[in-house]
Amino acid sequence: DVKVTQSSRYLVKRTGEKVFLECVQDMDHENMFWYRQDPGLGLRLIYFSYDVKMKEKGDIPEGYSVSREKKERFSLILESASTNQTSMYLCASSRSGTAYGYTFGSGTRLTVV
Amino acid sequence: EDQVxxxxxxxxxxxxxxxxxxxxxxxxxxxxxxWYRQDPGKGPEFLFTLYSAGEEKEKERLKATLTKKESFLHITAPKPEDSATYLCAVQGHPQYNNNDMRFGAGTRLTVKP
Structure with missing residues (x-):
């Protein structure tokens, strides 16, 4: 019954590494999103995509990039990981059109050392 | 700017x-x-969408209501399994160039037996 799958639950990377976080959804949703969640700051939008090969910056895109080559897959890339990118990363998807609730993945807890 | x-x-x-x-x-x-529910170490789970003032939605012991300025999530006779963080989010109309979802920081609910 899993609908949004994030490739890793826990990840430890070194400062300066290039990090790929993968997200796949099986609901044929048009929209996909990447958030990070930090204590006291809530969920903050990094990037989103409303269609294949399309991407839009969210509130905190600095230090991140994304790729959406197929409708079901949305990848988040940390170009050069830094310790302030240690966080819980959440991928979500939704249908387009009238406001629909998002379906979230289980999250990836990334630690940069 | 939208705020929650x-x-x-x-x-x-x-x-x-x-x-x-x-x-x-x-x-x-x-x-x-x-409204979303989030259990520790997991992604948020969608509960309700409310579209206009006066609208109400119910699910088991939860009831969400909406006015023009606020929403309430009423919990009737809660059980320990209702313990979770409850997140509220708003989405604006695309005509205002603002159609991504804005989340609040959440309320952490603990129900003691």
Whole structure:
């Protein structure tokens, strides 16, 4: 019954590494999103995509990039990981059109050392 | 800029002790107000969408209501399994160039047996 799958639950990377976080959804949703969640700051939008090969910056895109080559897959890339990118990363998807609730993945807890 | 403020930050209840969580919001043209439940270490789970003032939605012991400035999540006779963080989010109309979802910081609910 899993609908949004994030490739890793826990990840430890070194400062300066290039990090790929993968997200796949099986609901044929048009929209996909990447958030990070930090204590006291809530969920903050990094990037989103409303269609294949399309991407839009969210509130905190600095230090991140994304790729959406197929409708079901949305990848988040940390170009050069830094310790302030240690966080819980959440991928979500939704249908387009009238406001629909998002379906979230289980999250990836990334630690940069 | 759209804003969502949730109160209280944390709430401890005895089993069976009913209460309400508050979500105050400002948005340029409300498309939808959303409630999610998040268990520790997991992604948020969609509960309700409310579209206009006066609307109410129910699910088991939860009831969400909406006015023009705030939403309440009423919890009737809660059980320990209702313990979770409850997130509120708003989505504005695309005509205001603002159609991504804005989340509050959440209310952490603990229900003691």
């Amino acid at each position: 403020t949730q109160s209280p930050e944390a709430l401890r209840l005895q089993e069976g002790e009913s209460s309400s969580l508050n979500c105050s919001y400002t948005v340029s043209g409300l498309r939808g107000l959303f």
